[in-house]
Amino acid sequence: MTRSYALTRRRMLAASGASAAFAAAAPALLASETKARVVVVGGGFGGATFARFLRAADPTIEVTLIEQDRSYVACPFSNLVFAGMRELDDQTFTYQGVEASGVRVVTDRAIDVDAAGKVVRTESSGEFAYDRLLLAPGIDLNWGALPGYDEAATEQMPHAWKAGPQTALLKDQLEAMDDGGLVVIGAPDNPFRCPPGPYERASMIAHYLKVYKPKSKLLILDAKDKFSKQGLFQQGWDALYGDMIEWVGLSAGGQVVSVDAKSGTVNTDFDSYTPAVANIIPPQKAGVIAERAGVADASGWCPIDPISFESPLQPDIHVLGDASIANAMPKSAFSANAQAKVCAIQVARLLNGNEALATTLANTCYSIIGPDYGISIAGVFKPDGTMLKEVVGSGGVSPIDAPQQNRVLEAQYADDWFRIITHEVFG
Amino acid sequence: MRGVVVGALLSVSLGVSGALASDASTGAAALLSASCSGCHTGGDVDTSIPKLDGYSADQIRDLLTGFQTDDDVTLMNRIARGYTAEEIGIIAEYLGTKAE
Ligand SMILES: Cc1cc2nc3c(=O)[nH]c(=O)nc-3n(C[C@H](O)[C@H](O)[C@H](O)COP(=O)(O)OP(=O)(O)OC[C@H]3O[C@@H](n4cnc5c(N)ncnc54)[C@H](O)[C@@H]3O)c2cc1C
Numbered sequence: 001m002t003r004s005y006a007l008t009r010r011r012m013l014a015a016s017g018a019s020a021a022f023a024a025a026a027p028a029l030l031a032s033e034t035k036a037r038v039v040v041v042g043g044g045f046g047g048a049t050f051a052r053f054l055r056a057a058d059p060t061i062e063v064t065l066i067e068q069d070r071s072y073v074a075c076p077f078s079n080l081v082f083a084g085m086r087e088l089d090d091q092t093f094t095y096q097g098v099e100a101s102g103v104r105v106v107t108d109r110a111i112d113v114d115a116a117g118k119v120v121r122t123e124s125s126g127e128f129a130y131d132r133l134l135l136a137p138g139i140d141l142n143w144g145a146l147p148g149y150d151e152a153a154t155e156q157m158p159h160a161w162k163a164g165p166q167t168a169l170l171k172d173q174l175e176a177m178d179d180g181g182l183v184v185i186g187a188p189d190n191p192f193r194c195p196p197g198p199y200e201r202a203s204m205i206a207h208y209l210k211v212y213k214p215k216s217k218l219l220i221l222d223a224k225d226k227f228s229k230q231g232l233f234q235q236g237w238d239a240l241y242g243d244m245i246e247w248v249g250l251s252a253g254g255q256v257v258s259v260d261a262k263s264g265t266v267n268t269d270f271d272s273y274t275p276a277v278a279n280i281i282p283p284q285k286a287g288v289i290a291e292r293a294g295v296a297d298a299s300g301w302c303p304i305d306p307i308s309f310e311s312p313l314q315p316d317i318h319v320l321g322d323a324s325i326a327n328a329m330p331k332s333a334f335s336a337n338a339q340a341k342v343c344a345i346q347v348a349r350l351l352n353g354n355e356a357l358a359t360t361l362a363n364t365c366y367s368i369i370g371p372d373y374g375i376s377i378a379g380v381f382k383p384d385g386t387m388l389k390e391v392v393g394s395g396g397v398s399p400i401d402a403p404q405q406n407r408v409l410e411a412q413y414a415d416d417w418f419r420i421i422t423h424e425v426f427g
Numbered sequence: 428m429r430g431v432v433v434g435a436l437l438s439v440s441l442g443v444s445g446a447l448a449s450d451a452s453t454g455a456a457a458l459l460s461a462s463c464s465g466c467h468t469g470g471d472v473d474t475s476i477p478k479l480d481g482y483s484a485d486q487i488r489d490l491l492t493g494f495q496t497d498d499d500v501t502l503m504n505r506i507a508r509g510y511t512a513e514e515i516g517i518i519a520e521y522l523g524t525k526a527e
Contacts, residue, residue, distance in 0.1 A: 057447055057448060058448050334465050337465055338461060338462040338465055341461035341462075341464070342458055342461050345447050345448070345454060345457055345458055345461070346458075348447065348448040349447070349448050349449075349454055351448070352448040352449055354448065354449060354451070354454070357451065357454055357455050357458055359455065359458035359459055359461075360459055360462075360509065360510065360514060361461070361462050362462035362463075362465075362506055362509065363462075364465070364466065364502065364506070376501070376502050378502050378505040378506050379505075379509075380506060380508070380509020380510065381509075390509075391508075391509040391510075393508050393509075394505060394506070394508040394509030394510075395505050395506075395508075395509065396505050398501070398502070399498075402501075406501050409475075409501050410501055410502075412475050413466075413475065413476050413501065416466075416474040416475055416476045417465070417466055417476065419472070419474065420465070420466060420467075420468045420472060420474060420476065421465050421466075423468070423472065424464060424465070424468075
């Protein structure tokens, strides 16, 4: 017998076991077809997961997902595209599975939220009233934070921090480059989407250069003095790429302070570079709809209640994923998915007149340094006052002295994780 | 239902029960177990990450407790150390397959 049947039956048993509590709620469930309306903005790892799980948790709740794009291009492992280890097609998902879960999917852009009137306004599909709203818009680039880096500049100096055409552009530039060229990656200060991402990207570009353009050099100009999984990345770079990758941290003058896209110049306080390829990952903030809704604070990100993910700034609006300030919990797809499953249950409880319950969440992020060479960071997080804090003694990165077999296994697990989680998110 | 991930299943079956929204202990168990399905699927998905198919509650409890002091695994030790014995018990009961 497969697990599916076993679990289903078990849950049904649990339901009859909990009959007293269930009976109290049941008449209300039957009385009206739709108990409540929940609108979700953003169909990424956070929003799509939330929408599906909320429908499943309580099918009497009407769930509408507003997503601006017809298909979703996933960022995790989009760095492998540069190494020729994945295609962008492998990263692309549709919303059919989400619709099949009973979620109404509206392909449109949410342009405003009237928090007092509890209405979301879209570009061309009208208005959507909600009892509760979930905002999971991911990031937007913080235009203006890096002088010279505007929308036009992204065509010369791609960020590729939202996967899709930007990823393809950066790959094209790398392929067009001559052997012996300089590639610069400009990495931002914290907080930003996917803390290990720039260094996985450096690894994947180095893999490509090593095979096709071995005289080339990769320079990481960083606005920080340390970075996620640093020891493991540097160990892997030494082992696989020799001295091809050079990392310059903040106190060594690494921070990119301005760019000039026309001349192709990248400036730090001490130096000026004109690389063959410049991948500028600029400062970020919560998706702009969060500002429109009044749930972002002065930092550009959204504070949340660590139990219910409800905004302390606007009642009945919940925020999760990259847009939220989840403190110790990193901005990752794994976090967004875990938060979404938790938040879906909390919202179902709140809409049924019950309180949200404090719980524990986990995160795991794999990074690929080369073929058969994977590393990870894991963490377990609990609400503590207004914060999500890492449980003391838990989490951390792969051991630096782990046997090579672990690196092979973690590369395999990374690949499996991507298939499993995207199946859970998009069906 | 074959080939459906544990997470989706969890939710589908929870939907049938409706209990997580109304019953505090079911809700708490579902919340605590929510992170697991990010990696551990069920059904016939082809994966080398161990699936939870067919593990009893006792087996899951023993595995998670053992991971807390095991340094020969890739990462479950780092995760398991974040949970108390009580939490491990709740997760095991929730995800464990009931004896036939
Ligand atoms: C190069 C790279 C590598 C990464 N690798 C990993 C990894 O290995 N593991 C990992 O866990 N994470 C990884 N991440 C991080 C991961 O991609 C993000 O943390 C995750 O996507 C966050 O999910 P989210 O739902 O918050 O936002 P998103 O996934 O960005 O989803 C937001 C959605 O909202 C939509 N949207 C925004 N505003 C509106 C609006 N106004 N109206 C309608 N729709 C709107 C967008 O179109 C988008 O579909 C990586 C990121 C990058 C850039």
